[in-house]
Amino acid sequence: MTIHIIKKTLGLVLLSMSTLQLSAQDIIAHQASADKQMKDISTIKAHKIINNTNLNNPATNVYTNWDNASVNSVAGAVPSNFKIDLRGFCMPTPSRVVTSKFGYRWHRQHQGLDIKVYVGDTIRAAFDGKIRVVKYDGNGYGNYVVIRHPNGLETLYGHMSKTLVRPDQIVKAGQVIGLGGNTGRSTGSHLHFETRLAGKAIDPSLLFDFPNQDIVSDYYIYRGEKIQKEARTSASALASVANDQNNLESALEAAEKKSTTNSRRNTASRKVAQNKSKSKSKSYTVKKGDTLYSIAKKNGMSVKELCKKNGIKQSAKIRAGQTLKC
Numbered sequence: 001m002t003i004h005i006i007k008k009t010l011g012l013v014l015l016s017m018s019t020l021q022l023s024a025q026d027i028i029a030h031q032a033s034a035d036k037q038m039k040d041i042s043t044i045k046a047h048k049i050i051n052n053t054n055l056n057n058p059a060t061n062v063y064t065n066w067d068n069a070s071v072n073s074v075a076g077a078v079p080s081n082f083k084i085d086l087r088g089f090c091m092p093t094p095s096r097v098v099t100s101k102f103g104y105r106w107h108r109q110h111q112g113l114d115i116k117v118y119v120g121d122t123i124r125a126a127f128d129g130k131i132r133v134v135k136y137d138g139n140g141y142g143n144y145v146v147i148r149h150p151n152g153l154e155t156l157y158g159h160m161s162k163t164l165v166r167p168d169q170i171v172k173a174g175q176v177i178g179l180g181g182n183t184g185r186s187t188g189s190h191l192h193f194e195t196r197l198a199g200k201a202i203d204p205s206l207l208f209d210f211p212n213q214d215i216v217s218d219y220y221i222y223r224g225e226k227i228q229k230e231a232r233t234s235a236s237a238l239a240s241v242a243n244d245q246n247n248l249e250s251a252l253e254a255a256e257k258k259s260t261t262n263s264r265r266n267t268a269s270r271k272v273a274q275n276k277s278k279s280k281s282k283s284y285t286v287k288k289g290d291t292l293y294s295i296a297k298k299n300g301m302s303v304k305e306l307c308k309k310n311g312i313k314q315s316a317k318i319r320a321g322q323t324l325k326c
Ligand SMILES: [Zn+2]
Pocket: 100, 110, 112, 113, 114, 191, 192, 193
């Protein structure tokens, strides 16, 4: 009976110990994830603080001007190798349906993505930013909004039934900027969404994954201009090499012309040197059936010359695969 009680108690102790262990593990795991979460939140907060400081004057590293007049009045060149921070994004619409891609379409360039939305659907700012353009273009974008963001991007939202922001207004990522519609050059309600860097349209699907309602990655590195620049650099490098060669040749020519006597001597000695180097560089691999005589004949020399060059006697035996100077 006593033994039974001890067994029972031991069993309970062991059970409670394992429970304790499990809950301890849970606590540790929970703490770890909480720490990580805190870290993430503080990163986002820090990131937002940085962004907020620039919201009145976003992306001055890319843009030198600010106007409310047109989509593309950007002064200055598109930066090369530009890193765009896409964190802190918000999908402009929860719609996952891309009805038209970026690129060449109907004999004209389609500068954005078409996303299926219905009239009255909420359209949101993709990032924190400052509203640059709020306009109506009956032959094009319809009711549209352009926002400049601190990450360097400008986003455009077209064909909306209504715009709900005013120029120079500061907006947060996810803030409602308008309602889906079918205004301007549009057949069927949809959102025309563009992403531009210094006026240069970038395929939004390289940044935003609408079907998965996510960004493609945390950063997008724009390299378009760099490639062109590199091509230009290599072309100019080639040109300069060509120039150097021309210069060298003309310098040699000039040196030769300087003194006729010297020139003649130089030319003569150069010819000798050339012949020497020619004779030095030539080698012959002996084939099956070759004789010293046949090799000499093939190479336009006498057997005596051949033997002298190779430091061998005329009676020397040669074998296939052996290399001889000729
Ligand atoms: Zn479109």
